[in-house]
Amino acid sequence: MRTENQKFKSVSTENVKPPAVNIGLIGWIRTNLFSSWFNSILTVITVYILWKTIPPFVQWAFIDSLWFSTGAECHEAGGACWSVVLKNFRFILFGFYPHDQQWRPLLAMGMLIGLLFFSRNRNHWNIYLAYSWMLGLLLMGFLMKGGILGLVPVESIQWGGLPLTLILSVFGLTAAYPLGVMLALGRQSRLPIIRSLCIVYIELIRGVPLISLLFMSSVVFPLFFPEGVTFNKIIRAQIAIILFTAAYIAEVVRGGLQAMDRGQYEAAESIGLNYYQTMRLVILPQALKIVIPPSVSILISAFKDTSLVVIIALYDLLKTTQSTLTNPEWMGFSAEAYLFIAIIYFICCFFMSNYSRRLERELNRSNR
């Protein structure tokens, strides 16, 4: 207000700058860090903690660190030993996949990430994208498995590392989501058999930890097959992950269904839509939109849960890292190795949550 008045009174007066303590860096610090005595104390404490932790960390991680040394040299040096990651890079990322064939999982992962990036844009969501996903997954499968076009066959028992983590997560999440939606609808069903079956399933699965499901699938089920008939270990773990995640998705989606106004169902019925049309055209699009944040948090935790397959000795990213650390040469450098895989996990999870926020924004905009 005041500036406007001034402008009107005298145009020719020179511009008076606000006091130096209110603008620029000092002003920013005053308003953001020292606006009250309580905030000032917090700022001082935080700065002290940062000052105590950051320089030693930088010293350890960058200045004193070794990047291309042997384990013995690392044991003598005091800093971080990133060599543990760099020297075992390919085993950590690809596990037992034959060394000279590792371009194949690399290419498959590249395709997967490319497809994911392309699918980010909702304008690309059409039937051709569905076809290209199908084609892409098929191609990736052939690349990993081999046996055709002169590619050396590689048994799935040799798959490991990051490709295995991605396979378990991508297939697990994409298969669990539709299953979860169906279970949620089943739980709302008016047919008592379907409803009670869905309730029993959801409550049973939610009542046990994922670890016990994985143990069931890897230890108990094989006993029921005749000898010699073994069921692929990865598929067994995959099924356990899908069944587990679906139960949680179902409960989240049910929340969305219950949040829908009764009027929406009635409106759909009044224009003569049957059950499937009601769900497909009216209820689910709105309900699923509501539950984007909780579903994504379930997807993120399911992604991280795939690392539990270490207990049934599948060599996913975490297990290959642990295995590297049992080598006497690299024993004791767990911090560096775990930091490295933490970064990989973080990138994936951050991507997911970032995308969910974007999707939410876009869907809300179209709603207005």
Next chain:
Amino acid sequence: MKLVRFFFMSMVWVFLAYGLVFAGTLNDVKAKGFVQAGVNGDLFGFGKPDEKGVWRGLDVDTARAIAAAVFGDANKVRFTPLTAKTRFTALQSGEVDVLTRNCTQTLSRDTALGLDFCQVNYYDGQGFLVSKKLGVKSAKELDGATVCVLPGTTTELNVADFFRANNIKMKPVVIENTAELAKAFFSGRCDCLTSDASQLAGNRAVSPNPKDYIILPDIISKEPLAPAVRHGDNQWKDIVNYSILAMINAEELGITSKNVDEMLKSNDPKIQRFLGVTPGNGEALGLDEKFAYHIIKQVGNYGEVFERNVGVNSSLGIQRGLNALWTNGGLMYSPPFN
């Protein structure tokens, strides 16, 4: 609930029995074209992939020897990494044909779990790691020592028994985590560290100054590590047994992977029989007559396998000790290949 459990258990037993009745592992393996071996996966020197993902270790080489005996090709073996919890089920359910996963042979495992242990391929036992500065030559001189030990293990019981039996005192320092335990020892929090001798060797190898520490000669518990097969398949058990024994026998006869081709021309009837120049052994086992030749040529004799994976020149640096040939005061003894 009881009914459910009964039903469940009977299913398990039906399939176990099914496994026993229709056992014919050799035919299954031949039909598949490879031996499926259960291994550790995390134990350096016994079963662990190297940085290129190639399996290495004493147990791994034992499995390779079995493949060499059956197929004449040591590479026709696939490895399933197993945890301590999944290992026996994997064998029972037929997921693996043989379990070469540093399993201690005990009476209860041999009987109740439906398995058969074969020839021991490594004699382990609990030992002590001490600093050289302590000047101790035997564990019995450790009176009043502080001992770093993992809690809740047989190790803890064994060491308490040992000290009580010898009428000496100890102060235990218990730390839950193996890596932390070793760290505590090397930073001087205790006078000695006790664990399985092969593990102590690993700890010593990665310590800041390995030369400053010694493993005392006293071994206070028995841990015979042996491969296991399903109970009731005698032919397969014989094959696993004699694959390992062939490696031991070869060392005894002085046959190595390098000189095995010359040894084929040897005039010694023992060597001729062993390498299949004089036929008989292979047929008796249901294998190729040259099965022992393939093992020695492709995998090596026991001494070579030991030195390569855990021996004094490897990063574990373990002495032969109990695993030396009987002629050198060890326990490795092979019956004659007649």
